[in-house]
Amino acid sequence: xxxxxxxxxxxxxxxxxxxxxxxxxxxxxxxxxxxxxxxxxxxxxxxxxxxxxxxxxxxxxxxxxxxxxxxxxxxxxxxxxxxxxxxxxxxxxxxxxxxxxxxxxxxxxxxxxxxxxxxxxxxxxxxxxxxxxxxxxxxxxxxxxxxxxxxxxxxxxxxxxxxxxxxxxxxxxxxxxxxxxxxxxxxxxxxxxxxxxxxxxxxxxxxxxxxxxxxxxxxxxxxxxxxxxxxxxxxxxxxxxxxxxxxxxxxxxxxxxxxxxxxxxxxxxxxxxxxxxxxxxxxxxxxxxxxxxxxxxxxxxxxxxxxxxxxxxxxxxxxxxxxxxxxxxxxxxxxxxxxxxxxxxxxxxxxxxxxxx
Amino acid sequence: xxxxxxxxxxxxxxxxxxxxxxxxxxxxxxxxxxxxxxxxxxxxxxxxxxxxxxxxxxxxxxxxxxxxxxxxxxxxxxxxxxxxxxxxxxxxxxxxxxxxxxxxxxxxxxxxxxxxxxxxxxxxxxxxxxxxxxxxxxxxxxxxxxxxxxxxxxxxxxxxxxxxxxxxxxxxxxxxxxxxxxxxxxxxxxxxxxxxxxxxxxxxxxxxxxxxxxxx
Numbered sequence: 001x002x003x004x005x006x007x008x009x010x011x012x013x014x015x016x017x018x019x020x021x022x023x024x025x026x027x028x029x030x031x032x033x034x035x036x037x038x039x040x041x042x043x044x045x046x047x048x049x050x051x052x053x054x055x056x057x058x059x060x061x062x063x064x065x066x067x068x069x070x071x072x073x074x075x076x077x078x079x080x081x082x083x084x085x086x087x088x089x090x091x092x093x094x095x096x097x098x099x100x101x102x103x104x105x106x107x108x109x110x111x112x113x114x115x116x117x118x119x120x121x122x123x124x125x126x127x128x129x130x131x132x133x134x135x136x137x138x139x140x141x142x143x144x145x146x147x148x149x150x151x152x153x154x155x156x157x158x159x160x161x162x163x164x165x166x167x168x169x170x171x172x173x174x175x176x177x178x179x180x181x182x183x184x185x186x187x188x189x190x191x192x193x194x195x196x197x198x199x200x201x202x203x204x205x206x207x208x209x210x211x212x213x214x215x216x217x218x219x220x221x222x223x224x225x226x227x228x229x230x231x232x233x234x235x236x237x238x239x240x241x242x243x244x245x246x247x248x249x250x251x252x253x254x255x256x257x258x259x260x261x262x263x264x265x266x267x268x269x270x271x272x273x274x275x276x277x278x279x280x281x282x283x284x285x286x287x288x289x290x291x292x293x294x295x296x297x298x299x300x301x302x303x304x305x306x307x308x309x310x311x312x313x314x315x316x317x318x319x320x321x322x323x324x325x326x327x328x329x330x331x332x333x334x335x336x337x338x339x340x341x342x343x344x345x346x347x348x349x350x351x352x353x354x355x356x357x
Numbered sequence: 358x359x360x361x362x363x364x365x366x367x368x369x370x371x372x373x374x375x376x377x378x379x380x381x382x383x384x385x386x387x388x389x390x391x392x393x394x395x396x397x398x399x400x401x402x403x404x405x406x407x408x409x410x411x412x413x414x415x416x417x418x419x420x421x422x423x424x425x426x427x428x429x430x431x432x433x434x435x436x437x438x439x440x441x442x443x444x445x446x447x448x449x450x451x452x453x454x455x456x457x458x459x460x461x462x463x464x465x466x467x468x469x470x471x472x473x474x475x476x477x478x479x480x481x482x483x484x485x486x487x488x489x490x491x492x493x494x495x496x497x498x499x500x501x502x503x504x505x506x507x508x509x510x511x512x513x514x515x516x517x518x519x520x521x522x523x524x525x526x527x528x529x530x531x532x533x534x535x536x537x538x539x540x541x542x543x544x545x546x547x548x549x550x551x552x553x554x555x556x557x558x559x560x561x562x563x564x565x566x567x568x569x570x571x572x573x
Contacts, residue, residue, distance in 0.1 A: 097390070128487045132413045139421025143393070146425065150386060150432050158432070165429055169422065189489060328534050 002028060032124045036113050044268045045075045051312050058316040085257035090153060093254070097151035102255065102262035105144025109269035112137040116276050117192045119286045119297045130191040131183060134277065135176055138232070142168045144266060145241070149251035160250020163323065164234060164241040170330040171231040177338035178225040181218055181345050182281050185356045195285035199295075201355060207291025213284035217355065220341055222282045224334050226310070229274035231326065233267060235311055237318035238326055275307035276300070283307075365405055372398035385436050386428065393424045410489045 005028065010017050020027065049064060049071065056063025064071035089098055115130040117123035127133060142165055149161020186194040201212035215222040231238040242250040252263045279285060279300055286300040321329070349356060375394040382388040396419045403412035496504050 094384075094387075097387075127409065128489050129409055129413050132410070132417065136413045136417040136421060139417055139425075142421075142425055146428055146432075147390070150428075162429070162433075165425060169425055172421070324532065325534055 005031070036116075036124060037110060040110070040113060040269065040272060041265075043272055044265055045079065047268045047271065047308065048078070048264070049075050050308075051315070054309065054312045055316045058313075079261070082258055082261040087255075087257040087259050090254050092153045094151040094153070097147050098254075099259070101144055101148025101151055101251075102259045102266070103144070104147055105141060105266040106262050106269065108137045108140040108144075109266050109273055112273055113276075115191055116273075116280065117195060117285065118300055120192070120196075120295075122297065123192060126190070126192055128188075128190050131179060131189045131194070134191075135172075135179070138270075138273070139172055141266070141270065144263075145251045148255070148263075152251070152254035154254050156247045156249075156253045157251050160241050160247050160253070163247075164251060167234065167238065167241065167326060167330075168232055170327060171228040171334075174224055174330055174334035174338055175228045175232060177335065177342070178221040178228065179281065181221045181338070181341055182214055184342070184345055184349065185214065185218070187356075191280055191285075195280055195287065197356075198284045199287045204291075208289075209284065209287055209291060210289035213282065213287070215282040218282065218341070218345070220337055222278075224338060225282065226278055226307070228330070228334060229278060230311060230314060231330065233270045233274055233311075235267075235271065236315040237321050239320060240323050240326065271308060271311055272304065275304040275311070278307050279303035361405065365402070368398050368401045368405065372402065383438060385431050385434075385438070389424065389428050389431050392427075393420055396420050396424065408488060410492055 006024070009020065009024075009027075013020060052074075053063040053071070064074040067073040067077045089095055112134055114125045115123065115127060115133050117126070125133075145164040145168070146161050149157045149164070152158070182194065183189060186197040188194060188197070198213045199209060203209065203211035234241040240246070242248075242252065247253070252260055255263065283303045284299075285303075286295055286297055288295045288299055348354060372395055375391045375398060378391040379388050379395060382391055396415060400412040400415040400420070403409075403415065
């Protein structure tokens with residue numbers, strides 16, 4: 001694809017091309033970044049609108065419907081309001097860290113998209129350590145919360161940050177363990193290879209591709225990964241981090257204006273990222289569910305949307321978990337289940353019945 | 358100057374600066390965050406050496422897990438920095454000696470006859486070379502016993518740490534989530550049969566407490 005763009009730019013610039021040539025790798029990288037992040041940021045902006053609408057309909061309400069047709073301009077109104085609000089820095093706050101906090105929260109959620117494959121060959125960095133990169137970058141997100149919680153110099157913020165840190169560190173482990181099983185059956189750390197591996201098998205040959213995706217043979221791990229993903233993004237029912245009834249808004253209680261908005265953007269960007277990860281690891285990425293329809297990026301988008309809908313559905317349906325129950329679920333239920341399933345799948349792979357040859 | 362060299366010097370300067378700030382920062386939390394930056398710079402340097410697996414693992418293990426717990430503990434401790442600096446000068450000779458020893462060791466390794474960087478085999482690998490695969494192949498074939506041994510030792514350390522700090526108290530009251538989850542309706546709710554129609558309260562009792570009714 002790079003060659004086509006190169007040709008296009010050469011013909012477009014004509015005589016000026018030699019000026020651009022030395023910085024072409026930079027231009028190309030920025031083009032790729034923009035073409036990935038612009039849709040992501042647009043989705044992040046409209047996800048809260050979608051969420052409010054979905055939850056409203058589940059509550060038999062209408063939801064936002066005042067700004068623009070069917071309330072479609074509501075995200076823009078919200079963004080403008082937050083942009084023009086003053087960012088207040090508490091007197092006793094650690095100023096540099098206070099500003100760094102929200103940035104550290106949002107940056108990893110965007111950086112991780114570098115290794116997400118959207119279609120065969122349609123990936124910015126097709127690295128062999130893709131899964132590791134994803135895990136490493138997503139583990140950095142916790143710094144945004146812990147730094148902002150501490151730098152605010154407020155007890156509520158600090159308590160929220162402590163809760164968030166403990167929760168995210170715990171669920172990262174079960175997520176990583178669930179991924180180990182995926183790696184075992186895929187025999188690769190490369191995300192494109194993991195998706196390609198799900199397109200092979202008995203059912204895929206019969207034209208029923210969706211039955212040979214990882215979600216079916218690894219069903220418990222699929223559940224573990226999905227639920228851990230909800231916990232990892234601090235969403236309901238695991239949203240004790242910002243539990244309104246207990247600690248107001250947790251680590252973001254002292255933030256206002258755009259700094260506050262960054263936390264929101266980070267939360268929704270992480271939700272989309274986790275949905276993309278679930279789609280790639282367990283739901284066959286861009287693969288078509290049935291043989292007679294072509295594969296393509298629209299399948300990935302559809303799968304991401306379904307998982308995102310699940311996130312919203314959970315929020316509308318379940319009451320908040322108690323903190324000790326969250327910890328129990330992570331450490332005493334998911335982790336042993338993952339260990340058990342590693343042994344089960346490992347044994348299965350060594351028997352003649354193995355379906356991953 | 359080649360671009361790569363420029364990047365190396367920027368990263369190396371960042372690493373040195375953050376490492377220096379770790380020991381000079383007044384606030385312990387700032388010191389820990391500078392240590393995080395130091396790890397990150399080191400990982401970037403490894404990335405520059407095309408050791409992407411080690412770099413990512415360094416970020417995942419140290420930056421993503423170890424330092425978060427470190428930060429967690431340091432933030433909760435009430436550290437009196439003045440008291441920590443109190444005997445700085447009396448500890449200085451010992452600290453300087455340890456530092457000197459480390460410098461000598463590194464000089465030996467880097468400039469010695471056998472270990473010098475030039476003596477190492479060159480690593481001009483093909484573009485599709487995957488050092489993860491090579492590492493895995495070595496770990497699970499040639500070094501499989503030391504690898505398994507290391508994991509068992511880590512497991513023993515883990516269990517030992519838990520057992521050392523585990524202190525079962527008989528008198529503490531705690532919730533048992535398993536029992537709570539298993540609770541049935543009949544354990545909590547008692548159905549009582551009551552008449553649906555009750556007599557109207559007499560006029561006297563309603564007249565004596567009018568304020569209370571208004572308050573509702």
